Amino acid sequence: MARGAASERDGSLSDGVRPGEEPADAAPPALAIEGLSKRFGDGAASVLAVDDVGLTVERGSIVGLLGPNGAGKTTLIKCTLGIVLPDSGSVRVFGADVTDGRRAAYANVDAMLEGARNDYWRLTVRENLRYFATIAGVDPDSVRGRHDRLLDRLELTAKADTPVRELSRGMKQKVSLASVLAGGAELVFLDEPTLGLDVESSRTLRRELRRLAREEGLTIVLSSHDMDVVEDVCDRVVMMANGRIVADDTVAALRSGAGDVVRVVSADVDDAVVATLRERFDVRGVETDLGAVERDGDRRDGGDRRGPTAVEVAAGGDALYDLMDALRAAGVTVEGIETVRPELEDVFVDLTGVEPGEGGSDEGGSGEGDLSDAAADSRGRSP
Template sequence: MTKAIVEVKNLRKSYKKRKTKEMITAVDDISFTVNRGEIVGLLGPNGAGKTTTIKMICGLVIPDGGMITINGIDNQKKRLRAREHISAVLEGNRNLYWRLTVRENLEYFAGNRGKSRKSVAGRINELLEQFRLKDKENEMVNRLSRGMQQKLAIAVAMLAGSEVILLDEPTLGLDIETGYEVREILREIVRTQHKTIIITSHDMDVIQDLCERTIIINSGKVVTNDRVDNLMKLFEVRAYSIKLDGHLSEQQHRLLREKFPQLVYTPDTYQSNLEVDLTNSQEMYELFDILKLEQIPVDTIDRKTINFEQVFLKIVKGEEEHAIPERA
């Protein structure tokens, strides 16, 4: 059995603009793999090609070129067989029938997968307990809270029994308590049932908390494919906060801005603060050479604590400098 359960090779997709008929490249030769039992984040800013990639993985959009295999099955040549191995929750409650009850939704979607009501009755009861929906099983879905609708949508995907689950914004619009509950459920699914989960989200706290690895797409290309903890360490050592006992001169400020375009300078009444990213140790010496021009005393130097949202923004805003090769 191969380690990779999802393989994307040289994927391409272009669209024609309706008004101008201009061809736009949405996905430009993307390749990556997802291994069995991983929780992987598939990220990108709006318009990066992420949604198109997701739809091609699910078999909803046909690529112009390249290949996608799910559990070794080509999802273009054997689309129905490939789809047996992947379930998708696209924007949560859109996957549900609102005028059916919680239990009826589970029974209906199981029937779509060719499973009888009797054969899934026991599994439905397990999922209702696991997702804390048992007391709502006869409630119409349109009367549920957003959090309960989201949990039900994930339970429907679980009922399919597929090895890969793709979750699009699984915590969008949820309150803090329900968001944490969904995270814990997803961790338990991977830990006890060895599922593979691909998450797209704009909530970087969710990605940092859940995902072992992240694949970041920008301008139709993969710009980063690495473990989340590796990325956190990489960018944390670059970010510094320096407190000065005094203010920069205009010349110093200009020289620093030329050398470090992302520098943030905050003067206070008597002191000032610099926030700067350094890519190597030599830049630290260059920074202090500029500070020495006016002999400004340095009060403190601290390495900044960084979160994954900052890492993500640094990568997508300065991908040429920060793009990292695949190390999956």
């Protein structure tokens, strides 16, 4: 987003407190949203995209924003960035109410959004960094060292004098991130930041994001459908569904809160046994005809006979004893058993009922592209 006059930044927090030190008076959070609601349209055809959402993002943290398409996260980001006016609620950025002075409130905010042309493709990589530092109110010569470090850490030094239009999609994505960081923004919104990157480039970008948050106090709100990226980078995850926040916690807490799942493997598990288990337990999955299983260090190959079946059952605490009793009563000899920790994606599906990336627009057809175009315009970029 376009940033007003800003002082030169050297990576420290805006209130002069070094990372790791406690201020005398606690500074306000980077982002505070209260009672935010937004409805599109009128009457029966209207869509309540965001429904009384409250959210706080502390300085120096990385928060993941997840939700199926149509969950409301796009509209929430638009309202937060000032692209869409909410019907009710408030947004404060570093303590400043955005309605009191848009330019001042967004002075230290920037965004990299999926679908937008986030850089000028006719300019070189370094020229893009200098340009976006300039429109942030920073003398580009004064932050040349910062730009050199960004180019080095994002592995762009060799392409610094290459026009962006000649780069691969993955390289353009890294240039977009570098441009967002070029002027020293303290709060950034990143939409699908690893899209188009190969495995190694994705790791490089994740590593740099973690470093920027840890060492320079950068605050990041990251939206992605790549659960590996969210688990690897984010301190905290906010999940949305139907315009509301349905979960807000650390990755570890969300996964542990999903409950224990036990995976039992046995050739004695047939359809009748599975049906019996479903009557008494929450059966999460069944995998049939595995072919071979490990038992006492030896492999038992199925040959022509039907292979063993693995059944996953939500059973923690005393329920585990009940499960063993039920298996014994059904004549099942357990050949393998293990506790399966749910993945973040499993938690996501359980809470939202939708696979990542599925769903529709939360704006009654206006589409995700509007966010990219509006944000690009607000930064002075041509989409």
